Amino acid sequence: MNLQISGHHLEVTPALREYVISKLDRVLRHFDQVIDGSVVLSVDNHKEKEKRQKVEINLHLKSKNIFVESCDSDLYAAIDLMIDKLDRQVIRHKDRLQGHAHEAIKYQPAPLLDVPPQ
Template sequence: MNLQISGHHLELTPALREYVITKLDRVLRHFDQVIDGSVVLSVDNHREKDKRQKVEINLHLKGKDIFIESCDVDMYAAIDLMVDKLDRQVIRHKDKIQGHAHATMKYAPQESEAPAP
């Protein structure tokens, strides 16, 4: 998987980079058909009182693109929220792909052609 991690109005430390990578490994455990992804960590400085830490991810899966964003006061908490949302979305997508809504004709019950007495 090609993963691009960048920071916007934020210095991307090796600790933050490693934390994002280890958290995203949880997603790869459930679904291994991830093509690539981009993560943007940013700080919203518009309000002086509460600086909002924001995490965005755009993940390209086989057959679908998923975009998730989460905000929190703490960057690590925002990453955790983002990974939880992403994990639910990926599991839902995997269930849709692997779900067998219709039974095959091979195992369908057959009606007997002989008339009933």
């Protein structure tokens, strides 16, 4: 998987990079058909007293793109929230791919026909 981690108004340290990669391993354990992904870590200074940490990820899967974002006052907590949301979406996508709501016609029992006795 190609993974691009970037920062917006934030320098991405090796510790942050390793933390994101280690958390993404949990998602890859459930679903291994991930082609590439991009993670954006950002800091928004809307209010002087409170800084809002924001994490966004865009995963390109074999048949779908998944976008997840989360915000928190702590960057590591925001990453954990983002991974939880992403994990739920990936598991739901995997269940939809593998779920077989109806059996194939050839495996359904044949209807019994009323045949008069001879």
